[in-house]
Amino acid sequence: MIREQIEEKLRVAFQPIHLEVHDESYRHNVPAGSESHFKVVIVSDEFTGQRFLARHRAIYGLLSEELAGSVHALALHTYTVKEWEGLQDTVPASPNCRGAGTLA
Numbered sequence: 001m002i003r004e005q006i007e008e009k010l011r012v013a014f015q016p017i018h019l020e021v022h023d024e025s026y027r028h029n030v031p032a033g034s035e036s037h038f039k040v041v042i043v044s045d046e047f048t049g050q051r052f053l054a055r056h057r058a059i060y061g062l063l064s065e066e067l068a069g070s071v072h073a074l075a076l077h078t079y080t081v082k083e084w085e086g087l088q089d090t091v092p093a094s095p096n097c098r099g100a101g102t103l104a
Contacts, residue, residue: 002035006066010042013062017081018043020091024075036072041091043084052078 007021020041040059047055055078060067067074077091 002066002070003038006038006040006063006071009062010040010059013058014042014044014046016042016044018084036070038071038073039075039077041077041079043079043081045081047078047080048082 003021003023007019010016010019010021018041020039022039022041023035023037024039025035025037042059050058056076059076059078060074063071063074079087
């Protein structure tokens with residue numbers, strides 16, 4: 001539910017040509033079923049001329065409600081169309097959880 005909410009807000013605000021919103025909560029030390037850790041890959045012409053910090057601030061502002069609620073971590077990979085073409089559709093892998101094991 002939260003993943004879909006994030007995805008919808010990003011689609012409306014940035015009209016991306018590529019968007020992935022991954023719920024990575026299962027990789028972290030959280031109770032089963034938690035929706036708290038997300039990875040976003042977004043490619044939009046809206047980012048042209050913006051530094052990464054400005055792109056991230058715009059997304060954090062857009063998702064302030066989610067970030068003030070249950071979302072604990074949001075990994076952002078923001079690209080212009082030209083940057084995305086240079087990556088050949090590859091995105092850095094998320095790091096392993098630094099927590100102490102998993103909850104039962």
